Amino acid sequence: MAKATKEQEIKEDVWVRTTCGMCYASCAMRVRRVNGVAVKVEGDPDSDYGARGGLCGKGMASLQYLYDPNRCNYPVRRTNPEKGIGVDPKWKRISWDEALGEIGEKLKKLKADNPNKLFIMGSPSPGMSMSSLIPLFLWAKAFDTENTSNGGAGLHCGSASHMGAGMNHAAWSALPDYAYCNYVIHFGANKGTGAGHSAAMLMRKAADARRRGMKAVVFDPVCNFAGGKAREWVPILPGTDLAVALAMANVIVNHLGIYDEEYLKKKTNAPYLVKSDGEYARDTAGQPLLWDETNSKSIPWNDPEVLHVDVALEGEYEVEGIKCQPVFVLLKEQWKKFTPQWAEDVSTVPAATIKRIAQEFAENARIGSTINIRGVNLPYRPVAAIQFRGGSGHSNGFHTYFSVNILNHLVGAADVPGGLIGWPSRCFGFPGTGNPKFEPFASTDGFLRCTIWAPGIPGAWPHSTPVLPQKLNLLDLFSTSSFSLFPWVKETEEMYQKLEVPYRAEVLLQLAGNPLMTIANPDTVAEQLKKFPFIISIVTMHNETTESFADIVLPDTCFLESLSCWDAEFFSFNHPTGMDDWYWHIRQPVVKPMYERRFAVEVLTDLADRIGMRKEWNSAINAYLMLFTLAPMPYPPEAKLTWEEMVDGFIKARFGSEHDLNWFKEHGFITWSKKVEESYWRWFVDARASIYAEFLVAQLQGIKEICEPRGIPIDYEQYTPLPSYFPTVVHKSTDPQYDLIAFSYRDILHTGHHTLGTPWLLEASDMNPFTFKVTMHVKAAEERELKDGDMICIENERGIKIKGTLHTIESQHPRTVAICSVGGGHWAKSQPLAKGRGVCFNYLLPAEWGYNCPITSNIETSVKVRVYKAETGKEIPK
Amino acid sequence: MRWGMAIDLQKCVGCFSCQIACKQEHFLPPGIFYAQVLIGEVGTYPTVRKLIYPVLCNHCEEPSCVDVCPSGATTKGDDGIVCVDSDVCIGCRSCLIACPYQQRSYLPKKDSEYFPGQGLTPYEEMGKELYPLEKGTVVKCNFCKEIIDAGLEKGLAPGVDWDATPACVNACPAKARFFGDLDDAESEVSQQIRARRGFQLHFEFGTEPSVYYLE
Secondary structure, three states: OOOOOOOOOOOOEEEEEEEOOOOOOOOEEEEEEEOOEEEEEEEOOOOOOOEOOEOOHHHHOHHHHHOOOOEOOOOEEEOOOOOOOOOOOOEEEOOHHHHHHHHHHHHHHHHHHOHHHEEEEEOOOOOOOHHHHHHHHHHHHHHOOOOEEEOHHHHOOHHHHHHHHHHHHOOOOEEEOOOOOOEEEEEOOOOOOOOOOOHHHHHHHHHHHHHHOOEEEEEOOEOOHHHHOOOEEEOOOOOOHHHHHHHHHHHHHHHOOOOOHHHHHHHEOOOEEEOOOOOEOEOOOOOEEEEEOOOOEEEEOOOOOOOOOOEOOOOOEEEOOEEEEEHHHHHHHHHOOOOHHHHHHHHOOOHHHHHHHHHHHHHHOOOOOEEEEOOEEEEOOOEEEEEOHHHHOOOOHHHHHHHHHHHHHHOOOEOOOOOEEEOOOOEOOEOOOOEOOEOOEEOHHHEEEOOOOOOOOOOOOOOOOOOOOOOOOOOOOOOOOOOOOOOOOOOHHHHHHHOOOOOOOOEEEEEOOOHHHHOOOHHHHHHHHHOOOEEEEEEOEOOHHHHHHOOEEEEEOOHHHOOEOOOOOOOOOOOOOOOOOEEEEOEOOOOOOOOOOEOHHHHHHHHHHHHOOHHHHHHHHHHHHHOOOOOOOOOOOOOOOOHHHHHHHHHHHHHOOOOOHHHHHHHOEEEEOOOHHHHOOHHHOOOEEOOOOOHHHHHHHHHHHHHHHHOOOOOHHHOOOOOOOOOOHHHHOOOOOOOEEEEEEOOOOOOOOOOOOOHHHHHHHHHOOOEOOEEEEHHHHHHOOOOOOOEEEEEEOOOOEEEEEEEEEOOEOOOEEEEEOOOOOEOOOOOOOOEOOOOOHHHHOOOOOOOEOOOOOOEOOEEEEEEEEOOOOOOOOO | OOEEEEEEOOOOOOOOHHHHHHHHHHOOOOOOOOEEEEEEEEEEOOEEEEEEEEEEOOOOOOOHHHHHOOOOOEEEOOOOOEEEOOOOOOOOOHHHHHOOOOOOEEOOOOOOOOOOOOOOOHHHHHHHHHOOOOOOOEEOOOOOHHHHHHHHHOOOOEOOEHHHOOHHHHHOOOOOEEEEEOOOOOOHHHHHHHHOOOEOOOHHHOOOOOEEEEO
16 A cells, blocks of 8 residues: 555555454454554464464454444343344443443352353354463353353254364364375265365365366366365265275175274274174173284284284174174174165265265375385375365264265275365473463273363263263263253253253353354244343354344453453364474454453453452363463463453463563464374374274163153164164155255355455455356256245145245256355344345244254254245345 | 456366455445456256356456447556546446446446445445546556556565465465466466466457456
């Protein structure tokens, strides 16, 4: 910008290093401020925590989020006692002191009565992201409530994926090692094309991999993001990825006989001995047994010799008179059922394609080969099979996740160069302090314990035994779930009564997110939200949830106004995979918080003092830090530290007193080099991945004992340890009228429901043929006498109708209807630009018990529909 | 010295960062774009391909816009950049019609707001100070000439040094853009175009673009 200023003298022209918050990736960013005004954002060119200077379109639009005149600026109180969709809350502006005074009093009384009556809900939305989500869950711990929930994020996508990644890769999620991967298969995942996790970092690395010659095969009902960059796009019916994965395992193991024997024997439960009841043969100490072929006897997994003898993958043995076989024998036999032809009938993917891709995957794995990286010889397995929401966001999510994941373990492509790697799973810490240190290790039954799991989220291995629930999210009963359908489904009260839950929530504290629209059918979710007597929302922008249901709304700062030490915490999403260096960033305000906005975690700290739980709050963060270090705790438990002091203390505890907050304000981040044993840790850690879910046998018993006598219906069939095919609830439906499968998927241009009012993104949306449109295959539309541009009605089997503008394309499976970017369909008065654009897909998703994976609670994200020209359809509320 | 660009279509994922970064850089009002991303498809199900074309002014060697400009406002510089001098432009818009790539825009005399009825944001207000645009004239991509020239003065290399490089090039998270001197056979952009057989869009228009695409 070289033109001279006309009137203002430039008193200040500085760059501030921080992190983006337009999605939860938190890419490294720097922002230029001139005379107190933020005028330009760009990626930080000096950091790998992102794209090395690049940002996606959402990040580039940050300034319009910061300066959006529709932002929430003052605390307000609802004066209209009536709540509901379309009801005017009649906001009255109040002071912070009045707001926090009332909230503090209420919560103090509640804590003394029963802290579990506080339900805490968080979501990684723009403006907020991890800076507040992690501390929110620690604050919940400090308050001593077990009742937490996420919005749609997690429930739609993560429940199955995170459990699998935790158990089998010791991390929150797993990615291809792009630096070396030669062949990647996507089952419903947009990694590398702007999807939330590690958005910019992955775009950079995946692009390089494509240039290097990596072949991507993408199974997806629509050819848009991942499909658009694939060497081979393979259309597939939603929810049938499981069938293809099972058939591929059959081809690889039974037809081709290709698998990494050494890996299976040493790194999985493939050699564990299984009895006829499906459970492991165990020794007197309760440890699973393997068969030691060298010495012709059984040996427990934790015997020091187990990795030095040859264990059996085949055969039949007797232990204490009981017949048993290695897991691998059962798996091979099980997979025989799933022929490529059968998989074609289920998924519409041609049998020949399934066979070919399975062969390409297995051959490209180069079993037995090694590579030398920085002087260390490692197994080289340059293939990866990944999935996320599209693949496992279904009622067969558990089996889908593990069946796809198994493909990697069959060929030993796990946490070694080129393969599928947990990111990050292992860290020795910053050299000056040895902090944070986290290591996966062998826990119950020899399986990996993920030590970098998201704080406050359940569902990590080892799972707890199901009990008659004391939690309102029922996650102490459904203990293999990370995210819960409760209290959102219509059967919630019925379930509480059947399960004798002795209390109900009295207060909902909601931080960011728009749960009314993001969970499932908003009308059903509205009924559940109505039941909370008092709702407090801390948001950057009012939305449908706050307008319809909140009692007090507090204005949060957005990421450009916030100070936080939580954005680059290690379970988070942008730590570069492979041998890129470690980077750890702070988030710092580029501009002072405008109006009366206050950073949510600073507000939580204020509340902690008013409630009289400062000691518990400080201790919760101390305890978190203690997970990663043995250094002294940063917070004297009773000390009433300011938020800035807390951030400073946290940073110093991590990186030493010379790297305090002032140091970070100047430098933005700290970096140190990664070790091979951190990135490619698999063969340096003696622990195993699970390819046979034996734990489901006991889990089934536990759940049945509690649910059967109380008449609670559950799809028990899926609680089987062998990878098996289960049609999704969508595929079970038989009404021929509803002949299409509708689904939604994430747009590179938008984050949930939060960016639909950002003008630069709306301009781009208008240019993008997918955003806000309903797409169908050209011929499928013609058959229904529909054409491009028509306003159509999409109706599900329950008679719920939504209307949207049709765009006909070739790049989509003819039996599907797709909505990009979750759709839209906003009606909030506070979001005038978003209002009326697109359509809210989630109206079509039943918020019902049973419309979910029975093991992980992952919601079924697709639905059977029929479409026709619109005369009627859901009108957006006035 | 002839500034030029190459866009790697294999790397580009269609994130629109370049389009928005450009708008941000030049404080462009609603509806005005110097860079756009065109999305399409080709083929018949199931053999289809997604098309993503980031487009911008091609800074042609034989620019049609220069030929038709009656006031001489539009010129092609020695550095290869085609510029519009907003002090000279009379807003006749002949160039809009002449440009076969439709990469020029007329800046309306009437203000429009990104948040209709809600005024201008502090960022937009500052933009009036830092980068005033002349209403009633034609505007277009100038390869961020101000950044390039300021960088050259400091001895930096555009396309190599971050602070001397056009905004869209830096913005790309997939690192899909190359920028540099097309007259220098050893510049990275020249090497990429040679090695990857870079092509120009609508070569048949005959205007000899300085922007190439790599498949």
